[in-house]
Structures are given as structure tokens and as C-alpha cells.
Amino acid sequence: MAFVLLILLAFVSLAQVESASANQSKQMMAARQNAYLGLMVAMGELQKSAGPDQRITARADILTGDTGISVDAMENPYWMGVWDTTEADWDTLTAEEKMSRASWMVSGNQGLEPADEAVQAPNDELETSIEMASSNSEFDVKAVTVPPSLLSDGSGGVAGRFGYWISGENSKALVSISDPYASSDEANANVREQEQLRSFLVPQRTGVEALDSLANYPVNDDSLERVFALSSQMSDWLSDGSIDAGDFTSVRSHDLTTWSKGLLVDVKDGALKRDLTQAFEVLDSFELHFPDTVFKSQALSDVAAADPMTPEPYYFVGDKLIADQIANWSGPNWEIFRDYYQQYWPASDTSRIKDDYIHFRLAKRKLPGKNEQPVFTSHWEGSTKRHSDPYISSGMPYQYTSDTSFTAGDNYQASSLATPLISQLRISYALGLVDPEDGGTQVPVIVFKPVLSLYNPYNTRLAGSDFRTVVTLNPKITLTLHLHGGSVDVEFYLMELQDANNQGFHLLAMADSTIGPGEILHHSFDGFSFAKTRKSKYKTNNLSVKWDVVGGLYFPLSKVSDEFYPNPAGVAGAISVEQAKKDRGDNEYGWHPQWGLTTNTDDVNDEGDLEPGKPGEQEFLLEAVRDGVQVDLKIEYEDFGAIRSYTNSTAAGQTYNKIVDVWEQGSGNQPETYETSFQNFQDAAKQDSFGTLVVNLRTTERQGGEETDALRNLVDLNMRALHINSAWDGDNGSSRYLSLYEVEALGQNDVPPEYVPGLDSDVRYGYWGRKNNKTNGGQRSVVLFDRPREPLLSLGQLQHANLGRYHFDPTYIAGTSYANVRIPLEKERFRGFDDQGFDGVENLTYFDLPYLVNQQLWDGFFFSSIEMPYTEESRDILREALAKDDSEEGSKALADVVLNPRLEFVASAEEDIDRYNRIALYDTADDDFENAIYRPASEMWVNGAFNVNSTSVQAWKAVLSSTSNLEIPISDYMEDPARLLTENDAIYSRMYYPYFEGFNKGDASTNDRFWNGYRRLSSSEVDKLAESIVSLIKERGPFLSLASFVNRKLEDSEAGKKGLLQAALDGTSTLDGVNSNLPSGVSGEPVVAFDYISNFFVDNLSSGDHSSMGFPGYLLQSDLLQHLAPILTVRSDTFTIRSYGDVVNPVTNQVTGRVWCEAKVQRVPSPVKNDEVAVDADPMDEWIQPSSSFGRQFKIISFTWLDPEQI
Secondary structure (H helix, E strand, O other), X not given: OHHHHXXXXXXXXXXXXXXXXXXXXXHHHHHHHHHHHHHHHHHHHHHHHHOOOOEEEEEHHHHOOOOOOOOOOOOOOOOEEEEEOOOOOHHHOOHHHHHHOOEEOEOOOOOOOOOOOOOOOOOOOOOOOEEXXXXXXXXXXXXXXXXXXXXXXXXXXXXXXXXXXXXXXHHOEEOOOXXXXXXXXXXXXXXXXXXXXXXXXXXXXXXXXXOOOOOOOOOOOHHHHHOOOHHHOHHHHOOOOOOOHHHHHHHHOOOEEOOOEEEOEEOOOOEXXXXXXXXXXXXXXXXXXXXXXXXXOHHHHHHHHOOOOOOOOOEOOOOHHHEOOOOOEOOOEHHHHHHHHHHHOOOOOHHHEEOOEEEOOOOEEEOOOXXXXXXXXXXXXXXXXXXXXXXXXOOOOOOOOOOOOOXXXXXXXXXXXXXXXXXXXXXXXXXXXEOOOOXXXXXXXXXXXXXXXXXXXXXXXXEEOOEEEEEOOOOEEEEEEEEOOEEEEEEEEHHHHOOHHHOOOEEEEEOOEEEOOOOEEEEEOOOXXXXXXXXXXXXXXXXXXXXXXXXXXXXXXXXXXXXXXXXXXOOOOOOOHHHHHXXXXXXXXXXXXXXXXXXXXXXXXXOOOEEEOOOOHHHHHHXXXXXXXXXXXXXXXXXXOEEEEEEOOOOOOOEXXXXXXXXXXXXXXXXXXXXXXXXXXXXXXXXXXXXXXXXXXXXXXXXXXXXXXXXXXXXXXXXXXXXXXXXXXXXXXXXXXXXXXXXXXXXXXXXXOOOEEOOOOOEEEOOEOOOOOOOOOOEOOOOOEOOOOOOOOOHHHHHHOOOOOEOOOOOOOOOOOOOOOOOOOOOOEEEOOHXXXXXXOOOOEEEOHHHHHHHHHOOOEEOOOEOOOOOHHHHHHHHHHHHOOOOOOOOOOHHHHEOOOOEEEOOOOOOHHHHHHHHOOOOOOOOOOOOOOOHHHHHEEEEOOEEOOOOOHHHHHHHHHHHOOEEEEEEEOOEEEEEEEEEOOEEEOOOOOXXXXXXXXXXXXXXXXXXXXXXXXXXXXXXXXXXXHHHHHHHHOOOOOHHHHHOOOOOOOHHHOOOHHHHHHHEOOOOEOOOOOOOOOOOOOEOOOOOOOOOOOHHHOOOOOEOOOOOOOOOOHHHHHHHHHHHEEOOOOEEEEEEEEEEEOOOOOOEEEEEEEEEEEEEEEEEOOOOOOOOOOOHHHHHHOOOOOOOEEEEEEEEEEEOHHHO
């Protein structure tokens, strides 16, 4: 009986357990349903808030900067906010006001608008909450809590609750990615080198191994692409055995992600981005989408730019001053960018453009239906564009003056010129004696001894032929002859001695030569000869790069032969070019009666009457030679005139550089008068020179002998300006000399510049950088600009385009952000100096070109990097490969024709060849041609897109370290192939094609590489940079566009002096930057005040500014952007929704079952359907700019239930 009773009790217990289990299962089922409900509600809220293109996302802790909400008060720093990018006056809002404008993506806020009082904000203390992610005090990580949403039981009670929290995955660093080029088995050495260079330019992975305790992360391991959950690999990646892998996974889930895709959309103006690869490769596409349209104001231009469905304004500047009433226009433009992009295209003569060589004079290209045009100089041969060389000296910057002539006015270039620069013009003068042809007394001569130094700032060899420079420097020379009958002054301007076809200039024709990357070649006369007129025998004026001593030209002071003699003047006394022009007219000054030296047949007396038969100036000079009397000499520099460099002809269209008035005419700022004395002409002729004038491209340490201020050379000046004029520095309050060049007047016998001879030749190479001589630390090679060898991959590469024209522009424009010292911080343009009381140049206008260009560039455009071959034959071959079946030999997939693998085609059932043909369209009659520029953005996304509003220091570290552990081909134009170098540090290079190794500021042995190499960042430097970036993001963010992230703010503050990235690189008040504390050999001079150039705004400077800012070893933010721009965004398109559901006992109000689930959600290019769209509307219009208020679709790509331990 007892046994039976025991069995009965067992059955009863089992029944109770089964009943309890069934009840528990029912409770869990209900909890899961509630979690599902939370997930669906979250999806709806996400679609409503983040579906449109004009949205950005950021975590709540972005509002905790120094002037924002305190960290302690921010209860939920990991909540994600969504902001509308059309918010007005954004930069004037406080952190609290910005918080109130956001839609916070957590439960409890569903159905509410940001302005509703019931909205729960991340700094609110929640009365009741659900924990969605746990805290970790060791890593200073707060828990994520959300308000619960109650579910009614139908009778006034609570049946259960749900909660959700949405986080943006693009604010985290992607771990499941490896560099496809790292494991390439490409056999072709040239192709392999291009693969390595692409990895060097655009990171193809993420530097997760740089994070704390993750040193075991398997860089470029094939298994990485199969990682779908952090928890599955974290224990293997951990290098610190004391850390619990589960806890660490929870902590790093705020910083790392396994799925991250970003759409190619314009968040500022709301549409798909336009593909510059397509626009720059297809001529008709460019002309369709970037027509030469005039806007008379910046406001009108901005309105046009803000409409993605209309053509883009061709010009980056809109201003009535630079557009005359005939609708002519001038200014920086998109065609310069296109021209720079196309510099990788072959020339008509393929020998003129190679990977390591360009011939800037003879490289030409004929486009279909177009005339053949020069590639690297101004377009001029049969051009339908206006000529854009700086042919004239008058007029003001940007102003085009004629509606009929292509030669009138200072017409802005439409090409990205790549030409040599004048780094130094050194002109020495000497007295000499030569034997006359018929015997007798030696004839005194003035010896003109120039040294012209040409600098190649590009990372390629630069060849030239038939290129020349005209110099109108015209010093006044006075010879006081102490004759036995009394002292006589013979004075003349040097130009009076050289007829030069009566044009008043010296012509210097350069011998054919090739300048290596970053090198300077000194050109001089090899030996001595008589000066010839330019018209008849100019080739005798050829300068050579091979010379033993500085040679020169003889300008005789009396007759030497029937061929060599000075201009015979009818009236004694010096006459300048300017005065001769004034007296006789522009075309007649060469025949002015004072033009030259009087002969021994006539002269004038003190009253100006002609006295025939009296000795003249030439006879006095011969008498002084014969009698060996004392000669006093004085040289006065009154007006500088101009230096004009050109190719082929002096005609309009072929000048590529003009320097006007190194010192202003009549300003009294000319070099000091130099006086000396010789016992006789014979002693004078023994001297190398009696005076030397040096005009020097600014070095980082000022040359002696001039009154000027230290400047941030590459920031405040344009080293490759086409048109340069000291008047544009301001009439008053300016430096003594032109700001871009330094001037020294040296004494006698100081003729040759310091040089280093070539290894295998007599070629004389010069120095620049720190100084123009080796003695004081000058550099043998300074490389500043990159010349494309293949299609551009990054908008950041456009920093190298020759977009500026004048010396008051910065050297680099696209992607940079320093405030111009000529413009108040709160403005982006400034007219003259009148507002400052400096008696400014009337109508002189400065534009903050980096600001204006960045505003138009960074949000609406990208490079798809899709191969679009230059020739029709190559296009056909590519199409044939795409049309083949995967199993066929020689087949290609779409992924194979994308040069930047970070850009991926979204999966589709369509054939690859059909997708490609809709993009690579060349036929303007094709119905899809107009929209082909948008097509790549509709079919591609960015793998591992990174939101610049990220406040994760760890994520920034991983992204910044993505340029480490690379194999870098270091090129040498004298060796083939390139030398392969492995770098473990994070590498940021100005040059896509490096010729030199890296600079590390902690290693003095690398100081020479500051001037021509890339920058190496140690792990500690990357750590500090990441911390500085995040600190500044919290201070200045959130950013509503990439342009606002790149640009400075238009305000009188530290944020108005430079953009965020540049501020982080340079250092903040609390953290040193990677550009701080540079070694003394490269840091240059401090730039702290403007004692001479008082019309510059000293308040635009930051502490620590110095003259070497901007050289390759000094990181510009454009250098970071050059590497990272293809992956940057300002929003998340990939999201994680973590949802919670529970069941509540209606009697006890206790939770009887709870679950968590997690879904990855991806926004895709497809628009949400709008039934109100017209039936006959172009479907592509909806893809470009969805008309639905819900924007683009979301799709759930993964789902999982979570264990409580994973929370």
C-alpha cells in the first residue's frame, strides 16, 4: 500500500511539473511574442526616422563635450539619436537644444515627435527601466537602459512589456574584413604593384589588432569574412589572458561590429551621390552634368548645388565681382578636377606620358570630336575655351574683361597645370673688358649673369623643351668716371643696352632637360657671349644645366663690332621702360631719344641744347679705360617689372607662370642701393660681380636681408601659383617684398648658388625646403604633389589638383580647412582691406577656397572606381569578359572591375554585363545616359562604412590603424621595379606613388623624409589622435554633413581656425597632436605675429603654428581624407535592434518570463514605394531621390535570440 501511495504521489508531482513546464513554455512564448512586437515597432520607428537620406545618426555621448552635457548627467550615453540635416542655424544651438531636436531610438518614444514633452531623453533618470546591455566598471562602460512599453491584459492590467534599443553599426569598426590584395597571386609585376598601391591608398581592412588587448587579431586572415558574431572569436583574439572573453565581448560591442554597409547617398541635399569616375571618364557626361553656367551670387549657386536633380554649378565660387554683365565667368571649377583625374590617360604620343615621366611641353591628347590639347599646360591650341594663361599684368584677380577675346583678362584656368616652378632667380652684374674687332682700346661691358633655378614639385620626372622665361628686371646703373678733366656720370638702365626688339626685356631660353621628383636644376650660361636680340638669334641666350662657373651675356658700353654695340642714344641720361612708355607710347619706347648711350659725335649741354662734335657717354667710357682712372659704381633697383615663363611662344595662351612686381612700384620697398668703387676698369673686370639680386621662393627659415614675417608657407601661400603680384598682398600694411618670394640684394663676388653636382653628369642641382643651401639645412628633394598613374579612388586625392591660381590661395585646397589669414574667421570671402583701414586695393577680393570647395564636394560625390577604359578597344575587351559565364576562361565579375574593393555591388539577379552597361554609357542618345552618373550609387554600397560622428575611441583607433602592416612599393625612377618596404606603423602619405620612405618624428635619422616621404605614426600617436578626434567630435558635433565635418566653422573661435581633423592632428589644449613638437631641423620658424604684414589677421593663427606646416611630414587633414574618404559617412545605414519582451503575472505584477532578441537591419538603396508617383514617371528618379517620406527600404539580414549572459 505504501508503495502504491508513493507511486501515486510521484504521478501527482510529475503532473505538477508538466503543468508548470507547460505554463513556463506558454509564458516564454508570450514573452517572445512581445519581443517580436518590440522588434516590429522598432523597425517602424527606424523607417520613419532614419529612412530618408537627409538624416544623420550619433550616440548620445556626442553631446558631452566640454561645453555640453556633463558625462555624469548623461544616463544613457549609448542611446542613438537621429537628426534631420535640414535643421537651421545648427552651429548656434547648445547641446541641450541639439538633444531636443533628435529622435531617440528607444522604446517609450515610439509615435512621438522630437518636440513632444513625453519624449524620453538620454539624460533623463528613468523611473522604471529595462536593461538592454550590461555595465562594466572596469572599462567605464555604463549599462543601457530603456523605458518599458506596457501591454494591456484587456481589463486594465498589464499582461507584459516590451522594450527596444537601436544602435548604429557604422559608428563601430568592422572586424570581418581582410585586404583582398594582401593574398593576391598576381604574376604580373606591374599589376601587382598597382594592387599594393591601392591598398596603400585606401585601407582594405580595419586595424583591430591596434586595440587594447586584441593583439591576436588575425590580420588579413581568410576566416575573418566568415565572422558573424564577436562572441565566436573574441577568446581567440584576446592577448590578455586575465580578461573574461564574455565580458570583453559585451564591452567591445559598443566599438566593433561584424556587419557594416553604408549607402552612397547625399545626406546634405537628399539623393544618391553622383559618380565622378563616370563623369570624368565620359566627356559628354561631364558636359551634361557640369555645364559652364553662371551664377551671380553664392546664394544662387548654392541653391543650384542643393538640387541633386539638376546640373551641378561648374564654378565653386559665386560672386558678382567675378562675373561681368556679359555673363563671362572666372574662378576655380570642376573641369580642373576632371583634368587632374585624366592625367593618367595616355598622350597621343605615348612616350610623353609614362608612370615615372611626363613631358609638360609636348604631352598632348586628342579627344573624340575635339582638337588636340596640351595635357599639363593651359589648353590653347585651337581651344574653344578662353585662354587662361596670366598673359597680362593689369587687372584684378578673377576678373575677365572681354566678351570677344580669348586673350583679354585674367581668365581662370580650366586645366590642372603641372609645370616647373621658379625656386630662385639669381641675377648678378659684373663689369668686363673685351677687345674690339678693329683693335684699340678695350671696350667696357656689363656682364649679365643669371642663374634660374627650376623646381619640380611632383612625384614624377618632369621634362621640358622649348620653354623660356622673360625677365624685365631693369636696374639703374651709374658709373662715375674720375676723368683727368673732371668727373663724369654715365647712367643708364640695363634694358637700354639690349635692344631686344625694342621690347625692354631679357629672354632666357632653357635647354631641354628633365628634372627628377622634387629636384631643383640650376640653369646658367655656360661661358660668355654677346647678348643678341630675341627676334633674330635668341638661341644664343640658351641657359644650360651643365656649367663649371656662372657664365653671362655681354652688353657692350661702346662699339665692339658692326654687330655688337649699344643702342646709340640721341640724348644722354637714363630712361626707364616705364618712362619711355609714358613718353613715346607702348609700341615706341625702344626708340626713345634717351634709349641707349650717346656716341662720341654729339651730346647735349646742361641746357639741353645739342652740341655736335663733343665727346659722348661711349667716348667717356673708353677714355676711362685708356687712362685707368677710378670708377665708382652704383646700382639702384627701382622697379622689378615681371618674370614670365612660357612654352613655345610669347603669344597669349602659352604662359604658365607670371610674377609681377616682387616689390611694388614706387613703394620705396626696393632693395637697398649698392655702391662700390674700383681703382680702374681693369680691377673692376677682375671681380666676379659688383652686385647680385636673389629672388627666392620662400623657405621655412627666412633668408637674411629682408623685412617680412614668418608665414605658414604652404598654408598661407600657393607655391605653384600661376599669377603672382605684390599688389595683391595689399597696398599698405604688407611686407616689404612679395609674400611668396624673398629678396636679397648681395654685395660683389656673390654669384653662384650652392649646388650639388649630378652623380653621372655636370648637372647642377639645388636646394629648397628649410633653406636654399645645404650649409643651412636645405633639402636636395622636396616632393609636394602627386601625379595620377591610374583612376582616382578617393576624393581626398583632389588635394593635388592645381585648383588655385593666385599666390594668396593655399597650396592645397580640396580637403584642407585652415582659415585664410586674409579673411575674418566668421567669413568665407573678404573684399580688399578697406574695412581694416589699410588703404586697400580697390575691388581686391579673397575667397576661402577650401571652405567653398569642400561645401560643394564632400557630400554629393564619390569615385566608384569602376573600370571605364580610355579606348573603345579596351572597353570591348572588358565587356566581353563580363559577358562570359563564370566557368569560362577570361571571365570577369563586377567585383573584378572595381579598383577599390571597399565598394561592393549589392547582390542582384541581373546579369553583370547588363549592370555594367547601364553605368559605362558613352552614347548620349541612350535613354539611360542622363542617369548613368547616379547608377553606381543605386547598385553599390561601402563595406565597413564609418560614421564620423562616432564617439568610440576604440573604433577610431581601429580605423586610423587600418593603414598599418602594409607592403609599400617605393619607386625610384632610376631603378625598375620598385623596392618593396614593409611598414608596421600606421602610414599616411601625401603621395599615392611614393619615391621616398617615411618620417617618424621620434627618429632623427628620418628627418630628411619630412620633406618628401610619408608620415609614420606609432601606436601611441594613433591612440592620442583617436582621443583628440573623439574629444573634438563631442565639442563640435554632431555633424549634419561630411562637408561640415571637413570644414572649419564660420565663427570667431578655435573651431573657426581649422576643421576638426586638422585640429586633432595639430593638437588641442589638453592633448599634443602628431604635428606637435617636431624636431628642430624640420619645424621651421614660429608664426606668432605679423609685424610687417599687418593687414593679415593674427587672430586666425593657433598657438604652435610654424612655417613648415603642410610639408609631407606634417600631416594635413587632407592626407587622412585621401586614405579614409571612401569609407566615411555621417550616418549609420546598418543597425542592430535589441528587443526585449516579458510576461507579467496579473495577480502579483511580477515578471514570470523574459527574453531578448537581436536583429541586424540594413538600409538598402531601394526606395519605399509611393503610390502617388505618376505611372509614366522615370523609375530611376525615385531611386535618385525617393518621394516617399519614408525614404529607402530596410531589410532584416539576421536574427537571433540572446542568452541573459549576452546582455
